[in-house]
Amino acid sequence: MQGIYLDNAATAPVNEDALQGMVEQMRIGGNASSLHAAGRRARMAVETGRERIARSVGADPAEVIFTSGGTEADNLAVKGMYWKRRENRPDRNRIFLSTVEHHAVKDAVLWLEAHQGARVEWLEVDSEGRVDPQDLEQRLGSGADDVAFVTVMTANNEVGTIQPVAELASACARAEVPFHTDAVQAFGAVPVDFSALGCASMAVSGHKIGAPMGIGALVARRDAPLAPVIHGGGQERDVRSGTIDSPAIVGFGIAAEQAHDRLDEESERIRRLRDRLVEGVQSRIPEAVLRGPTDLSPGSRLPGNAHFTFPGCEGDSLLFLLDMNGVLSSTGSACNAGVPRPSEVLLAMGVDEVTARGAQRFTVGAATTEADVDALLNALPTAYEQASKAGMADHAPVGPWS
Amino acid sequence: MRVLAAMSGGVDSAVAAARAVDAGHDVVGVHLALSRMPGTLRTGSRGCCTIEDSMDARRVCDKLGIPFYVWDFSDRFKEDVVDNFIDEYAQGRTPNPCMRCNEKIKFSALLEKAVALGFDAVCTGHYAKLVEDPDGNVELHRAADWAKDQSYVLGVLTHEQLKHSMFPLAETPTKAEVRAEAEERGFSIAKKPDSHDICFIPDGDTRGWLEERIDLEEGEIKDTSGEVLGTHRGARAFTVGQRKGLSIGRPASDGKPRFVLEIRPKTNEVVVGSKEMLAVDEIRGIRETWAGLPAPEAQRFDAGTDQPGATSESFDILAQVRAHADPVPAVAHLEIGNVDGEPSRELVVRLEEPLRGVAPGQTVVIYQGTRVLGQATINRAYSLSRPDIAGH
Numbered sequence: 001m002q003g004i005y006l007d008n009a010a011t012a013p014v015n016e017d018a019l020q021g022m023v024e025q026m027r028i029g030g031n032a033s034s035l036h037a038a039g040r041r042a043r044m045a046v047e048t049g050r051e052r053i054a055r056s057v058g059a060d061p062a063e064v065i066f067t068s069g070g071t072e073a074d075n076l077a078v079k080g081m082y083w084k085r086r087e088n089r090p091d092r093n094r095i096f097l098s099t100v101e102h103h104a105v106k107d108a109v110l111w112l113e114a115h116q117g118a119r120v121e122w123l124e125v126d127s128e129g130r131v132d133p134q135d136l137e138q139r140l141g142s143g144a145d146d147v148a149f150v151t152v153m154t155a156n157n158e159v160g161t162i163q164p165v166a167e168l169a170s171a172c173a174r175a176e177v178p179f180h181t182d183a184v185q186a187f188g189a190v191p192v193d194f195s196a197l198g199c200a201s202m203a204v205s206g207h208k209i210g211a212p213m214g215i216g217a218l219v220a221r222r223d224a225p226l227a228p229v230i231h232g233g234g235q236e237r238d239v240r241s242g243t244i245d246s247p248a249i250v251g252f253g254i255a256a257e258q259a260h261d262r263l264d265e266e267s268e269r270i271r272r273l274r275d276r277l278v279e280g281v282q283s284r285i286p287e288a289v290l291r292g293p294t295d296l297s298p299g300s301r302l303p304g305n306a307h308f309t310f311p312g313c314e315g316d317s318l319l320f321l322l323d324m325n326g327v328l329s330s331t332g333s334a335c336n337a338g339v340p341r342p343s344e345v346l347l348a349m350g351v352d353e354v355t356a357r358g359a360q361r362f363t364v365g366a367a368t369t370e371a372d373v374d375a376l377l378n379a380l381p382t383a384y385e386q387a388s389k390a391g392m393a394d395h396a397p398v399g400p401w402s
Numbered sequence: 403m404r405v406l407a408a409m410s411g412g413v414d415s416a417v418a419a420a421r422a423v424d425a426g427h428d429v430v431g432v433h434l435a436l437s438r439m440p441g442t443l444r445t446g447s448r449g450c451c452t453i454e455d456s457m458d459a460r461r462v463c464d465k466l467g468i469p470f471y472v473w474d475f476s477d478r479f480k481e482d483v484v485d486n487f488i489d490e491y492a493q494g495r496t497p498n499p500c501m502r503c504n505e506k507i508k509f510s511a512l513l514e515k516a517v518a519l520g521f522d523a524v525c526t527g528h529y530a531k532l533v534e535d536p537d538g539n540v541e542l543h544r545a546a547d548w549a550k551d552q553s554y555v556l557g558v559l560t561h562e563q564l565k566h567s568m569f570p571l572a573e574t575p576t577k578a579e580v581r582a583e584a585e586e587r588g589f590s591i592a593k594k595p596d597s598h599d600i601c602f603i604p605d606g607d608t609r610g611w612l613e614e615r616i617d618l619e620e621g622e623i624k625d626t627s628g629e630v631l632g633t634h635r636g637a638r639a640f641t642v643g644q645r646k647g648l649s650i651g652r653p654a655s656d657g658k659p660r661f662v663l664e665i666r667p668k669t670n671e672v673v674v675g676s677k678e679m680l681a682v683d684e685i686r687g688i689r690e691t692w693a694g695l696p697a698p699e700a701q702r703f704d705a706g707t708d709q710p711g712a713t714s715e716s717f718d719i720l721a722q723v724r725a726h727a728d729p730v731p732a733v734a735h736l737e738i739g740n741v742d743g744e745p746s747r748e749l750v751v752r753l754e755e756p757l758r759g760v761a762p763g764q765t766v767v768i769y770q771g772t773r774v775l776g777q778a779t780i781n782r783a784y785s786l787s788r789p790d791i792a793g794h
Contacts, residue, residue: 317518323469390519391518
């Protein structure tokens with residue numbers, strides 16, 4: 001990755017061993033569904049990968065359904081559960097989700113609302129972006145018979161908030177409602193134990209942990225109610241079709257195994273770097289406001305995540321100036337079809353639109369060094385000063401030319 | 403110089419950016435996101451504002467080896483251009499949204515942000531020329547290709563803005579040459595159609611678009627004598643000079659087509675008359691700006707009185723009232739006149755030959771030779787010889 005890369009939540013640098021394993025498997029070739037020797041060999045690679053991933057998330061290999069990535073896994077969970085749960089019970093059309101879900105979940109749910117008669121129940125978050133399990137418990141307590149499912153992410157991609165998913169999952173279990181969690185950001189960053197969590201399904205992605213892009217998985221209990229979204233040969237447990245991507249799965253397996261084995265050590269190292277970053281930003285720019293949990297411990301916030309709003313400046317100005325200095329960051333919010341808009345996550349946390357425009361996310365990862373963090377801290381004050389001069393030029397009238 | 407190239411995704415801005423790179427400048431490409439909900443793919447005649455257009459701009463920057471960003475100006479654009487367009491029509495005026503966009507977005511919000519972020523200039527694909535005198539004063543002139551010349555829509559730029567502008571297509575003999583150059587440079591957009599129409603009205607149906615946004619009430623169509631000729635669906639959706647869409651049951655006594663002469667938003671009336679009656683020979687503009695140093699007569703007037711009725715010395719100009727209209731010789735002066743009962747500074751343009759279809763809200767750009775002197779927003783236009791027509 002070129003430059004000072006502080007955007008690991010967007011994608012992580014590829015794991016060298018994963019890359020090698022993947023390239024090797026591409027050379028070996030073979031279709032894992034074929035019955036001959038070449039097929040068996042590819043199948044062996046796939047099942048080894050499946051076992052590695054299962055181990056790294058505390059699941060049984062049979063619970064791992066490979067997909068093209070996190071977004072497809074979320075879509076399979078959201079639509080698949082909605083359809084399956086309503087097969088004999090069309091009245092089950094309520095869906096609970098948090099207001100800070102990733103678009104992969106949120107937009108899939110909104111599509112069901114627009115086209116399939118779903119009734120959406122929002123779970124509000126507090127100013128740190130956290131859902132209240134009591135709120136869910138109460139709302140399910142007053143009647144959950146018509147609920148299709150509940151979904152809340154394990155950790156937020158923008159502000160790093162870790163959600164109380166175990167509590168949410170048990171509230172759902174008591175109400176006998178399936179619970180899905182998008183664990184794309186949490187996987188590889190904090191311990192994830194699928195069986196202990198007690199959720200019906202969980203989405204994970206390869207490229208956030210050093211595997212290639214284009215591979216992910218829906219980890220789903222055997223009894224998870226799922227209807228297929230992609231129809232075809234039924235290669236993956238009859239709910240996901242398409243030729244199995246054995247090279248990507250090999251890479252995914254290696255990256256997952258290494259991330260899991262090094263988790264304690266790595267997350268501590270990453271956390272220290274992130275803390276240095278947060279303290280450094282706060283001491284150099286006292287006006288900067290840390291968004292997301294103020295408790296930086298890994299139970300509360302992703303160890304690699306730092307997110308600030310910088311008053312009086314546009315996030316994209318800051319991004320531009322840092323980029324020009326070789327420091328790669330993010331405004332945090334996913335682009336709405338290419339157009340940078342204020343983050344819906346920050347708005348859901350009660351931040352006003354103008355403040356939200358000053359957002360900047362820095363995410364530390366496996367390849368980040370202390371020198372990277374210091375490079376950001378050196379570049380940031382000047383960038384902030386200059387971005388403040390540019391102000392909200394593209395937003396509100398200021399200055400001599402308006 | 404550090405140059406920000408504003409890139410629509412079209413051929414002109416792409417070649418302009420390429421030339422800025424060739425000239426040795428440090429160039430960054432920026433596509434302005436002007437719509438909150440941009441379309442995914444280009445449709446119809448437009449050449450900007452979709453994700454596909456933004457991608458076209460990005461691919462050009464990749465070819466040029468320069469960074470590329472998309473900046474969100476959709477709030478400003480909505481407020482300053484789209485809402486203003488609707489408001490102006492609602493007041494019975496005919497705005498030019500492209501000029502407004504140049505004035506408020508490209509050479510204001512964008513330029514301001516660019517300068518603050520350390521750029522020296524904003525580069526665009528407009529066909530116009532900048533000339534710098536030895537004292538560092540910048541003049542705006544017509545482009546070499548008069549057929550493509552866009553100095554009219556830039557007439558609203560001030561001296562300060564011109565000093566931070568760059569128009570690398572100034573000397574290009576023809577648009578065909580720009581396309582050939584784009585082809586040679588390997589830009590995939592070399593054959594992309596020119597954009598026309600208003601970018602925020604996708605299907606080009608301005609009237610239909612306005613009708614959805616302006617409260618329209620049925621009203622009377624009258625002739626200049628006050629006789630009622632028919633009814634219309636809402637005066638504010640009409641434009642002076644318009645011929646189509648007037649549903650008048652009976653033909654005019656002279657059998658000739660009738661045109662909109664005047665829109666009276668307060669009484670919701672549309673006044674129609676013959677083509678000849680559209681002719682005006684005096685225009686009064688307000689909120690004048692100077693594209694560079696003001697005319698000497700204006701400078702001397704500034705130093706003089708601001709008493710109502712005061713006038714400046716006259717100066718010879720060429721006046722142009724639309725982007726693709728021919729300029730006509732005229733004599734101009736400044737005057738402290740009366741606008742809606744308030745003393746107000748006006749640019750008075752007396753035309754040596756009459757013009758037709760001049761609507762309040764349009765811009766009169768004044769030239770001396772190829773040089774753009776400045777512009778003003780037309781507030782009134784009338785015929786000095788026909789006082790029976792109230793004035794548009």
